[in-house]
Amino acid sequence: MxxxxxxxxxxxxxxxxxxxxxxxxxxxxxxxxxxxxxxxAKAVCRVCPVSGPCLRWAMEAREIHGIWGGTSESDRRLLHHRAARAIRA
Structure with a gap:
């Protein structure tokens, strides 16, 4: 789903x-x-009604370019690293 x-x-x-x-x-x-x-770009995302689904899509797709769901490439990289550490812990 x-x-x-x-x-x-x-x-x-x-x-x-x-x-x-x-x-x-x-x-x-x-x-x-x-x-x-x-x-x-992030300012546009802050007022966007679908920034949550956008970010979820970018994380799931492992999008490495651009601003998605109010996050930059480096923001998403950090989120992926944090998630991986949490899984290992």
Missing amino acids: YRDFLSTTDWRAESACSRVDPELFFPIGDTGPALTQIED
Whole structure:
């Protein structure tokens, strides 16, 4: 059931980012001007009604590029590492 939910794109129709230039969500790098772009993208995510399903999709798909569900690439990497440590503990 969970995978079925994630594989559907219904939640994407409700996303705040669908009305914003997609390039905002794919900054080049994570320093300098890219930091401002990351924060601007995360601001869109903060008001998005489907940021939860978006983040779940990105985590399940192991999406390594872009801003998804209010998280950057490095944010998601950290979440994956924390989850792996919790499983080992």
